[in-house]
Every structure is written in C-alpha cells, then in structure tokens.
Amino acid sequence: MASIREQILAYIATTVLTGTVQVGSRIYRSRAQAYSRSEAPAITVSPGEDNPANAPRTTGASLGRLDQALPVLIEIYVRGDVPDQLADPIGVDVHARMMADRTLGGLAQDVQPDGWRPQYEQADATAGWIGHKFLIRYRTKDDAINAAP
Numbered sequence: 058m059a060s061i062r063e064q065i066l067a068y069i070a071t072t073v074l075t076g077t078v079q080v081g082s083r084i085y086r087s088r089a090q091a092y093s094r095s096e097a098p099a100i101t102v103s104p105g106e107d108n109p110a111n112a113p114r115t116t117g118a119s120l121g122r123l124d125q126a127l128p129v130l131i132e133i134y135v136r137g138d139v140p141d142q143l144a145d146p147i148g149v150d151v152h153a154r155m156m157a158d159r160t161l162g163g164l165a166q167d168v169q170p171d172g173w174r175p176q177y178e179q180a181d182a183t184a185g186w187i188g189h190k191f192l193i194r195y196r197t198k199d200d201a202i203n204a205a206p
Contacts, residue, residue: 058203061195062104062127065164069129069155070102072162078150080133094181097136098147105130105190120199122206127193128171131155132186140185141175148173148189155191164205165195 059067070086077084083099092099105128131151135143152170159168171190178184198204 101132144187167194
C-alpha cells in the first residue's frame, strides 16, 4: 500500500481537482516536462519539502503515531497577456475544492491555505505559473507511514 502522503497527493489530483474550471483533464502529478501551447491551462500537483519545523511530531513511542504536515503545491499553468488574471478563476475554484472537505476523504486531519506565488516566463507567448500552497496535516502510525492509527 502507498504511503498516506502519496494517497493524499493522488486523492487531490484524481478526486478533489477533477472538474476544475477551464482545466478539464489536464491535471498532472509532479510533471517535469514543459507544457505545449495546447495544454494550457493545466494544473500540476506536487509535494513540497517536508520540513519538520512545520510538523510538530509526537515524541512518545507509546502513543504509536506521528503527526505529519505535508506542503502541497498546486501550480496553475496559463498562457496569455496577463497570466495571473487568467489563472484567477482557476485559483478560486482550486481553493474552494481544497477547502470543501478538509479531511480529504478521511486521509487528513486538516487542510490550510499556505500562500500563493506567481512566476512568469517568456515562451512563444507570455506564460505563467501561479502556485497555490496548502499545508495538509495528517497522522500515521509511528512504524508505518502507509497506515493511519
């Protein structure tokens, strides 16, 4: 069985974001290759850095569990003259979908928005990435990251 972390990422990409306005089926997990013009707008879902400072963990082994924090980056890729403006309705829909069930189908304890960041690039037309970050809090067994306590 996959880790709870991977189950959360898959659930976001295949269930939560399915049907996002203007995106259709162009939702990818940790895509590294460039997008073609015909693939915009699109969404990439990827894990952020696991930073223990942001994830207070339980210390007692007798508790049998670890509290985890998973930063998730949802990047919206668009092409056009004002990328942040083009991505805005998609970002509004992404936010609403991420906050609709803050347990992510029972996999998480909470979902918190954690900021957003625009990036622009010159391609054969103006393009941009608008990254929305969410912090997902979840719990695993202390000896099995693929199982909830």
